[in-house]
Amino acid sequence: MNKIRKFAWVTMIAATAVAVGCGPVGTGAETDTAGSRTPKILSAAHLGQKAGELSADGRMIVGRGKDYVPIAEDPVALSARLQKSMAERRAVAWRIVEAMLEPQKIMVGSESFDVPLWHTWYEGKQGSREVEGKIKLFFAKLKACRTANCQKSMEQIAAETVASTDTKDLARSLTDANLGRMTASLQGAAGQPENLGRGGTIYSPSFVEHILAQARSIETCHSLRTTNTDPGPSSDRFSHCLAEFPRSATMLKTVWLPLQQGVPAPRTDATAMTALIDGGSWPSSPASQVGSDKIYAIESAEGKTYGLRALHISTKDIREWMWITLWWSPSPDSDFGQDRPASIARFNGGVWANYKMCVTSAFAEGDPAPWSSFQQGQPQLAAALKATHEALVRRANVSPDRQLTTWCSNPNVETESNNGMSNCIGCHQYASSWDPEVNRLTDYHYTLEPNPRARYPQHGRAKGRNNFASDFTWSFFFESTPALIRQERERNPRMDW
């Protein structure tokens, strides 16, 4: 297959002396001082320039963190408990956040750094394409196995594929190209709505293993054309083409920003929340300069410092997933940060104490007074939740479906018009579903249209489907998971599944 796109160059032979592109090895990471809270920044800047396709090893190799361990509680009971109580919902969400931050050690030169658990997992197509690599490796192993007439199941080969490498080369992640693309996709959101929602995606080992084990049926996902009213296949399956993910499955989205640009400082107090839900959109917020001691920061191979301005975390603790999002804030101890456990600050020199959080675990709000538990101890959080709830009630009252929904959106991510009143789960329900009106797969921004059609009630917040074609995962659509599987299948046309 010819992949050259341009031929407008002159063939010539002129052996020109060219200096080899290999620069001096620099220093890199900042040093930590005993007793100081200034965190060390994981840096790839020490790697120096490449030397052709000769590759130096051992520079940014981190062990793959363990899989996520779900909450030890029956998922149905857990779901019901969380739907009924905002206090319990938020407490569980902070526990999950804490689990995601568990530090993994990496040695860079003679220095040790803490890398959050999530940062050691598998990057999707907007990252360094680790999931795609696993799909390629899975098919190669499957082919080798079938050629040798092995009797292993797809599940066994999937497990072997995921287990076959227990390290991650962060040098591949910490580059301007990798981090800048994520930033660019977000900045382009206002003018290019199709880009919104795309950032750097990361998946837990069990998420990736499930994709591989389900490859045969996932390949068919996009051809099913399930509409909103199609019934689900069975009581224990949301999708006709995919068994549900295991409880340890986790998907994350990171959004980075070069710190030199400043970081937006969104308001999320009661007044801002009323304006948000009534108006539908986050107002633009001014950027402020943030030091790397106040935000989770890394340094790219090119020497640019990036801060993590937002982090989505979705775990399959319950059937319809837990939907958690963190955003950086200059006033982190107010409203949505007021109940943050002190233990969150023990990671990465305390930078995680600068993030606020919201969470959804269901479409419908089951807590009649989500603010009530916080009135005494966290009054600003109570006020923000009360304002949010009251605005959602007003929304429900004028909606044909009358459903009182939950809310959770990230002011550093869901910045497009009408996206601020989202609730995560509502958007994700439409992943891989078919929209017969436009005769194509649903794109998330259909829910954001000014006058949403009946099939996207309340801008997607309310439950609008009987089935969930890809178990709420947008990666099937945005990262072309079925197409990647089909592509590998086509490379091995005679292979017996």
Next chain:
Amino acid sequence: MKAGRFGANAGLASIIGDDDRTILFETRNRPERMICALRIRAAGRLFHGSGWLAGPRLVMTCGHCVFHPAMNGWAEAIEIDPGLSEDLAPFGTVSSTRFSAARQWTRDGDKAFDVGAIHLAEPLGDQLGWFAVEAASDPRALVGRRATISGYPLFDGVYSRQMRHDDTIAGVADGRLFYPIDTDEGQSGSPIWLGDGDVAEPVVIGIHAYEKQQTPPRLGVEANSGTPITLGVLQLIETWKQATA
């Protein structure tokens, strides 16, 4: 022609369009067993490259796998795994501390002569065989021909899987071959042979060396590159083969 799907080509230095490489787990046959993973030790660091048997005691690679400023000059020692397949080294590991490179490379850093050799004490080629090599009197004659590169790139965190891809040689400039064949870090020194991956007796016509970022912008092409086997390079190979016979 590959479609430019959004998000494609992200993160990998030398993948052009989709990643079309094939992973080869069965490496006990020719030519797979004549292709070697290299672990290069120099300046207190470990580097990874690729090489290929060109004689009983000769492993060819690119010059920068044996001599490079990042190594403070010559490599100190190189471990060679022919036909490595994940944790399985079916023909064991040999080590060498004797290397050669084209003087135009060691003296001038001339990428048109980025060729090097590893001299073995053991006649590994007698057991595994070696590649035939052919020089192009005019490398421009290679343009438009299909070619294959097979080596040991960084993939899924390790350098232990042989990966292969074939495509068309797109052009010649500055004494180098340019092609849209997918490669990645660690694949420096891989053989380039004419034809696809199924050629029974491949004949090497070049040595892969550089990722697409090393392609001069003035060429206006997205391509990786390598050193062609010219008559001069072929003469060097013959000299090195005789030296280790």
